[in-house]
Amino acid sequence: MIDERREAQASLYVLGALPPEEVHEFEAAMQGDRRLQLLVKELRGTAGAMVAAFPRVAPPPGLKSRILSAIDDRESSGVFVAAPELDRPVPWVTWVPWALAACFAVLCIALISIGKSLRQQAVDLSEELGERNTETVELRRQIDDLEARAQQQITNYQDRIVQVQKQVLQRIDELQRQAAAVTNQFRQQQAETQRQLIFYRNQADQLQREKLMLEQAMDGLVPGGTERLSIARLAVLRPTADGAPGAVGASVWSPADQRGLLVMDGLPALPPTQSYQLWLIDPKLASPASGGVLPPGASGSVRVQFTTESRLESVERFAVSIEPRNGSRAPTGRIVFASN
């Protein structure tokens, strides 16, 4: 198998375009390579055939006779290169020095050619080495560049990962805070709901008791007929800030009968020197009218009927105060129960 380099050399060789320094090297290679010899022979034949493709130009008509005359002249003048020299016997003493000189000349030429060829090869190899070095430097630069880019990418990805981790942790922390806040809020709402539930239950109990008180108070008026009920003043008494929180009461006042009924529940007991006194407030009067003093020692559930010393036309409110044991002409003590 002949490689492409040798094929190119063979082509250039037969065309006469191979540089002299390569000719020697190529001819030396050809010596021991029958395939290369055959290729050169074929390519030489190819070059020879190629000229048939040129436009044909005929030689001048008289040229042949001129050439024949020329060779006739050479024959007659004895100018002939090979035959005469070969036929003439020459003493060995005359041709040996010439042969030695020729050998020496051939040797010199061969050495010069070889030296030239080697120098050229060295130059070629040096150029090739330079090119390879340049390519190596370029490749090294590309590798460095790629490594730098890869390192930069890794750094970027690491930064990104750290950033994402930080964001995830922040998000988890935020969610935990939100969950704690929601839980806390839920607990507060639960407590508030519980508290409101208790409050509303208490209020419901209170209202239930007030309803009971009102029903009891109303029961006192029923014997008078429903027409009396329509004009009676009915009110719930609730403890004031000074009153007992668990106590409740109701009072009804019939203007027609000028009498009323007071019911109380959860009434705390008073010292023996004090009594609860009921007061009726009529806007037409300058001061509250006394509804009487509750029996001494009255506590818990109390039901008393009362009347007033003067006639009252339009009672709007009721109140209970703590007064001396026998009562007062006007409220002097703390108001512990009052209606709206």
Next chain:
Amino acid sequence: MQTAIQQRAWIDLPSRNPGRERPVDLEVNPVNTPLTTTDDVLLLQRIARRDRQAFSQLYDRYSGLLYSTIFRVLNNTEEASDVLQDVFVQIWDRAESYDPAAGRPFSWVLTMARNKAIDRLRSLKRRYSFIEEVTHEMEEEASHFSTGPDEVFTQEQAAQIRSAVATLPLEQRQAIEMAFLGGLTQHEIASTLNQPLGTIKARIRRGMLKLRDALKELV
């Protein structure tokens, strides 16, 4: 840069180059009975023995192709005639040195003619002159390819060669012709065509191998 060199055709047209010298074309002889390579070898052997008739016969066979080749290099009838005379004189003198193992007789003689033509070109301090015509159809110039009665290639063979050459890409033909007819080295061709050396080598190698394969029977 598109130069005249790059536009040059492998086959030129004399009618389109009025300033150029053009000798008379050979007569058309469609029936050829060419001698064989063996006959050529025998002719050379006879010439080596100073056979004038063999020399005359060899002249008739080779002079057309050799003169066309030399003329293509020198582009001058007088110079081409002188060179052809030198070639035949050299054949007369050196016929005994022909070695059949090195190739066909025509290749041997053609190499001699080509070298002498290029030597003459250099001695005239001229460069190979390229024709500024672009490629033309070969059919138009069929008469320029007529072969003589005893020439190296028959008309059919010549047509086959022209066909093979015509299939080569222009840049390959151009590089091969600059080397073979211009006597330029690979470096000079690369420099002239402003192409890398490797490209020129590759073009010449591909072109020559392609021609070799196409003309296998003839070479």
